[in-house]
Amino acid sequence: MAKPPVSSTDWCPCESGLTYTACCGRYHEGPQALQAPTPETLMRSRYSAFVRDLRPYLLATWHPDTRPAEIEPPEAGLKWLGLSVKRAEMTAADAGVVEFVARSKLGGRAWRLHEVSLFVREDGHWYYVRAQD
Numbered sequence: 001m002a003k004p005p006v007s008s009t010d011w012c013p014c015e016s017g018l019t020y021t022a023c024c025g026r027y028h029e030g031p032q033a034l035q036a037p038t039p040e041t042l043m044r045s046r047y048s049a050f051v052r053d054l055r056p057y058l059l060a061t062w063h064p065d066t067r068p069a070e071i072e073p074p075e076a077g078l079k080w081l082g083l084s085v086k087r088a089e090m091t092a093a094d095a096g097v098v099e100f101v102a103r104s105k106l107g108g109r110a111w112r113l114h115e116v117s118l119f120v121r122e123d124g125h126w127y128y129v130r131a132q133d
Contacts, residue, residue, distance in 0.1 A: 013051040014044035015083050024048035028057050036061070039096030039119035040088035042126040047102055051080040063120060063127035079105045094121040097132065 012023035019025075024045040026032045034057075036042035042061060049057040055071045062068070081103040088098045095118070102113045116132040 012044075013048045013080060013083070016044060020048070028052075028054055034060055034125060036126050038088070039090070039098050039117075039126055040085060042119060042128065043088070043098040043100060043117055044083070044085070046128060047080075047083045047100070050074075050102075061126070061128055063122075063129045066130045075106055077106055081105055081110070095119065096126075 010020045012018050012020045012025070014024055016023045025048075027034065027036045027041070027045040028049060036045050046058060046061060049055075049061075053074055055073075058071055059067060083103075084101045086099040086101065088096065090096045097116055097118055099116045100114075102115075104111045104113070118129040118132055119126055120129055121127075
C-alpha cells in the first residue's frame with residue numbers, strides 16, 4: 001500500500017531537521033532521484049524509504065552483488081520511531097561506513113536496529129552493500 005502524498009511542510013523521517021521534499025524526497029523521485037551525494041545521505045534516504053515503504057528505491061540503491069531479489073512488505077502495524085546517526089566516515093575515495101540506530105515499534109514491543117553499514121560508489125552512484133560483520 002502506497003504512503004499518502006507528502007506535503008512540502010512534512011518533516012523528513014530521517015530526522016535531519018529538513019522537510020521531506022528538501023531532504024530524502026528529492027532522492028526518492030524527481031531530477032535528483034538515486035543521486036545521494038554521500039554514504040550518510042544515502043543511508044538517511046534508505047531509512048526514509050523504509051518508513052514510506054518505497055521498496056523499489058531500496059532495491060535500486062542496494063549493490064547488485066548483495067541485493068536480494070525482493071523486499072518483503074513491512075509487517076502490519078510496524079511504526080518507525082526515529083533514526084540516530086552515530087558516525088559517518090569515508091574509508092576510501094569510493095567507500096564509506098555509516099553507523100546508525102533505527103527505532104521501531106511492532107505489536108506493542110519496541111525494537112532497536114544498531115548497524116554499521118558499508119557503502120561503495122560505482123559509476124558515480126552510492127550503493128548500500130551490507131552490514132559490517
